[in-house]
Amino acid sequence: MSTATPTINQLVTPNNWRLRPGYSSEGDSDFESMHILIGQFLADRHSPDPLPDTSLLIENAKFQWGYGKPLEKVINSQSDLEFLMKHPCLFRNAIAIIEPWEHVGQNPLGEDVRASLNVAYIAQKIADCDSILFPVWSSGLFDPDVVVPLITSGLAVVVEGGDPSVRDASTFEGGKCSLNDLHCLVEKLLISRSPTSALALFICLGHQLAAQGHINLIKRAVQQVLSLEYLPRDRNGKMLKALKRVCQQIETVGSSLKITKRNGHIIAEGWDHPEFAVGPNEHKEVGERRLHHYQSPDGDALDIPQELISTHEITADEYEGVIDTAIEYEREVNIAMFHSDEVNEEAILFANWAYRLLHDVIIPHRSILAGSRLAWLLKLPDAIEILCSTTIDDEIVTECSATCIIYKDFESKQIRRSFTCQFHPELLSDLRTVGTCEPPTYARLKIDDGARLFARLLYEGMQE
Template identity: 50%
Template sequence: MDRSISWRLLPGFYRPGKSSFKSIQALFSEFLRDRHSPSLLQAHYDNDTSDSINYGWGDSAPLEKEITSQEDLDTLINTPFAFNQAICIVEPADHVGFNTIGEPVRASINVAWLAQRIADCDSIVFPLWKSGLMDRKKLAHVLTSSLAVVFEGGHPTVRDSKTFDNTNCSHADLLDLSEELILSRRLRSAPSIFICLGHQLAAQAHIRLIKKATHEILETIDDILINQPNSRNALKQVCNRIQALGTKLRIVKDDKIVATGWDHPEFAVGINEVPEAGHCEIIHYEKSSSHPDPELAELITTQAITAEEYDGVIEESISHEKDLNIVMFHTDEVNEEAILFANWAYRNLYQSLLPARNQLVISELSWLFNLPSSIEILCSTTAEGRLCTEVAATCINYRDYDTRQTRRSFTCQFHPELRDDLREFKKSGIPAFDNLKKDDGIRLLIRILHDSLME
C-alpha cells in the first residue's frame, strides 16, 4: 500500500507546510528562554486535543509516520521532505518497561508530542522490534539525513541477548546500528540521542569499535605506512597499550570485581547496585572512590581534560538553571570504568592518527576518521542521598580534522521524555505548556536537541 496517501508530505502539523529548520530552532530556543512564557504556537493548538489524546503511532497525524516494513521505508525515502526536517525515533522494543500502575510505556509517543507541541517539529518512528533492520543502507540514509535521531529505551537487557528473542531485531542487529550511528556524525549529519537501553547499546558499541580499530590497525598498518616509520610505530604502540589495558581493566561495584577485561559480557554494562524507577537528582560527575587498577588514575585525568575542553549541556544546566530532577526507569547501568577507558582510547587514537592522516584517509582504514575524538561523562544521579548511577549521561565528541570544529551526540540513562507518573501522553494527556516549561527532564531533552542541531 502506498503510505504516502495518508502521510503529510510537507513539514508541520500546527502550521501545515510552514515548519522549517529555522522555525524549529527558534521555537526550541524560545521554550528554553524561561519557565513561564506562553507558547508562540498557542493560537494554532486544537483545543479539542490540547490536553487529551487517545491514539498512538500510525493512527492519525501527527503520529501517522510509523515505518513498519520495507515498503514503508521505500515510500519514505522517495519523499525526502517527510524526513529531512523531522526527528527519527528508533524503537528497539515495544515498550521501555511497566510503570507503577502496570502500564507498558511506549516512550517514543512522548518524544514525538513534545517536539510537535513545543516546535511543530514532526517525528517518524522506526519500530525495529516489528520491522527488523530492513535495508540497512536505506535506513541509515534516512536516519542520518533527518534533523536528529532519538534511539529510545526498551525492556530487554543488553546483558542477555536472549531477551531480544521475541523481537524482529536482535541484540547483534541493534549493536550494528548503534555502531553505524556513532560513526555517522559528520558535517551536516543528524546528531543522535541514545536513551536508556540506547545509552547502554552505545556503550557496548564504543568498546566494540575500539577493539575493531586497534585490531585492524595492528593487522594492516605495516603495509599502509611503509614509508612513515615514526607514525607507524607510534600507532602500533598506542594500539598495543589500548589492547593491554582493555584486556585487564576491572569493573568494580560495591568493592566487588564484577568483570575483568573487555571480552567479559558485562564489561560495558552491568546490573545497577540500586535499581532506579522514579525521581532522581542529577549531580556533577566526580570520581572519588579508590580502584584496584592503578591505570585508572590516568583515565580519570584524561576524563578531566575532556571535561575542561568542552562545555557540557547537562553540566551547564546543573550549574545555571537549578538542581535537576529527572526520571530513571532501569535496572542496568553503563559501567564507569568502561566509559573512562573509551574516552582515553578515543583520544589516544585521534592524536596518533593525525600525523599520518593523508596516507590513511585513502586506505582501508579511512573509517577510523569517523570515530569519536572523545567521550565525556556528564553527570551522575543520586536518590535519598546515595550515589546511584555514575554514568547517567555522556557527550560523544567529534573533533573535525579539517575545520577543528566539534560536533556532538548524546546518551543518557534517564528518560527526559517521561514525567513523574511514567505515563505515555496518549494515556495521561499532554501537560499544559507552562508545566512542560517547568519540567527538568523535558527542558534537558529540548536543550540537547537545540544545541546539537546547531552543529
C-alpha cells in the same frame, strides 16, 4: 494495558501521510521555524505558547503510532522506507526515532510505557516538529547502510529505551531485531556524525547500546591495526608503527581493566567480558531523581589506572556537555529514571582515554590514513565525557547517568556532539505515556526539567 502496534487494517498507509512538514503551524515547519520555537520554549518558564492552540489528539484520540496524524509516519516495511526516501522534505524536517522494543517497562500503575510517544508529543507541541518511527522490534532492521544516512540527514536521531537487557541477548527473543542487529545499527550511528549529520540522542537502553558500541569500535580498530603488516603510501611504515604502539597500549589496558562495584564486588575483568560495558545496577531506579555533577572516582580504591581518570578530567575541562551546564545553571535538575542495568564508569573512562590516544596519533598521519583501508578510524569520536550521576539518600547509585560524545573535525577543528542518557528526559515524573493520561500543556512542559533538557539537547545539536 497493552501498547501493541495497531493491526495492518488499522494502520495509516503512506498514501495518507502528510507530505508537508508540520501539523499545528499555519505554514510549513522547517529548520528555521523549529529552531526559533525551541529557543522560545527555553527562553523562560512562563511565556505563552506561540503556536496555534491545536490539540494533537483531535485526529488521533489515543495518540498511538500509526492510527492517524500527527503519528502516521511509521516505517513498518521496505515499501514504507522507499516511500519516505522519495520525499526528502519529510525526513529532513523531522526527528527519527529508533524503537528497540515495544515499551521501556511498566510504571507503578502497571502500564506499559511506550516512551517514543512522549518524544513525538514534546517535539510537536513545542516546535511543531514531526517524528518518524522505526519500530525495529516489529519491523526488523532494514539495511543500516541505507537507513543511517537517511535518518542522520534529518533534525535528530533518538534511539529509545526498551525493556530487554544489553547483558542478555535472549531477552530480545520475540522481537524481530536481535541484540546483534541493534549493535550493528548503533555502531554505524556512532561513526556517522559529520558536518552534514544530525545529533544522535541515545536514551536508557540506547545509552547502554552506545556504551557497548564504543568498546566494540575500539576493539575493532585495535584488531585491524595490529593485524596489518603494511599500509600503502606509509613511508618507512612510520604511521603504522605509531598506530600499533598506541593500539598495543589500548589492548593491554582493555584486556586487564576490572569493573568493580562500590561494595568491592568485581563483576568483570577485561573488555571481552559480556558485562564490561554494562552491568547490573546496585539498585533498580524507578521514578524521579536529581542529577548531580559527575565526580572523579578514587582510582586506588577501585583499581582504575590514574591515566584514565586524568584524561577524563582534561576532557571535562576542555569540552562543554550541555547537560552538565544545565545542572550548573538551572536551579536543580530532576529527571525520570527507569532502569535496572547501568553503564559502567570504568568502561567509559577507558573509552575516552582510548579515543583520545587514537585521535592524537592519527593527526599527523591523517592524509595517509584517508586513502587507506583504515580510513574509517577518522570517523571515531575524539572523546567521551561523563556528565552526571544520580544518588539515593546521598549514596551514588548510577555513576554514569549521561555522556557527551565529542567529535572534533580534523581540518576545521569544529566540534560536534551527540548525547547518551540513562534517564528519560521525555517522561514526566508520573512515568506515564501521552495518550494514557491528560496530555501535558505547553505551560507544564515549560517548567518540566526533563522536557527542557530534551529541548536543550535538540537546540544545541541543531546548531552543529
